[in-house]
Amino acid sequence: EQGWAAIIDGVGGTGVVTVGAVLGMAAHLEDKGCGMIDMAGLAQKGGSVFTHVRIARTPDDIHAIRVSAGKADLVLGCDLVVSGAKKVLTAVREGHTIFVANTAEIMPGEFARSADFSLPIGRLKKAIRAAAGDDKAHFFDATRTATALFGNSLGANMFMLGFAFQHGGLPLSAEAVEKAIELNGEAVAMNVAAFRWGRRAAHQPEFVRGLVAQPGPAVAGKAGPGTDVAETLDDIIARRVAFLTAYQNAPYGRRYAEKLAVLRAAEAKAIPGSTTVSQAAARNLFKLMAIKDEYEVARLYTDGSFAAELGKQFQSYERLEFHLAPPIMGRRGNDGSPRKSSFGPWMMKGFRLLSAMKGLRGTAFDLFGYTAERRMERRLLAQYEADLELIAGSLAPARVDAAVAPASVPALIRGYGHVRRASADKALSERQRLLERLSSTLARPKLQAAE
Known part of the structure; x- marks a missing residue:
């Protein structure tokens, strides 16, 4: 036996690897052996990411880190599409593997190639239940819950870690996990809170879902013309x-x-x-x-909503860079189609000027209108x-x-x-x-x- 084995899966750039690092530190705090392999493939940001984790009594008890077929004790699915992949499902043993998955609808790369793409949510959940068994498969929309609770989705993975812990999926104490989050040093208060809310969601799922579903000023303010929440x-x-x-x-x-x-x-x-x-x-x-159009893009960048979203998603950033294909004097490829160029932070001043000129739209002075x-x-x-x-x-x-x-x-x-x-x-x-x-x-x- 090589101890406890888990697969953490998700999308690159969302903190999947961080979850594995927290587990490794928590194991170290309890004087246990831990080994990890991160497999990010060619597309580290936006592509499928898998972290294999082994935790044993001592480091000498771990001989191979990669989780082989039917040997996973836990699958922590931070993304439903990646969780339903064959390489994940083959590691599951029915009736034994605890499988928790985030049901948030995060579009994969195929969405950019097919305008009619839709996520096969029902089929993915059915495949996971078939592999793990109804009693071992647990689902929750961690992304929506984290956004409602903390104003952004960055706590979703720690929420799922707490969700897995409360379902008996971790060979570690809650104290060790929270201490590891603290030592990681990134958004400590939010991540500890997300971990605890994940535990509560496993214990009282309907309470947490009901809390998130309640309308509030922050949620109501996001209802735009494309949301169709109106009944009349x-x-x-x-x-x-x-x-x-x-x-x-x-x-x-x-x-x-x-x-x-x-x-x-x-x-x-x-x-x-x-x-x-x-x-x-x-x-x-x-x-x-x-x-x-050009005026509307400029307005959306400068009306305050873009800055607010940046503040929710990032604690800080050094600079903004925009990739645009201007219709006037823009670059063209060999086939005549437009090619994007990079523009620095100064472009925000250009957006403010262009937004103020929206009254020209549709008039004889609208250069873009031609x-x-x-x-x-x-x-x-x-x-x-x-x-x-x-x-x-x-x-x-x-x-x-x-x-x-x-x-x-x-x-x-x-x-x-x-x-x-x-x-x-x-x-x-x-x-x-x-x-x-x-x-x-x-x-x-x-x-x-x-x-």
């Missing part, structure tokens, strides 16, 4: 009018509201009690009106506003689905620059098909009752 169409529209007013000006916000008012009235008349089509239009018209992408954006908006008029005149109880589909076409337009142009072309093709389908339902004769 009025709330959905009101939030977006407020956003568009800050984005451009009050008349711009009114333009949005007035376009929707026409459609909403038509839907209420044709299909009493229904707001399905209007809700789809509210989200998609906003998407085309609130494009993240680019092909901005002209395309204006055409898409005008076209969609015309489509909404067509949809308003086509509404009937039997045509709700046929009307919602073309109203939702802008949702297919994603990305920026040449990526956005490609997705817009696909969206336009789909728009044509869906409008033809709506027209066919209008032309379809009604069935006559048999005489």
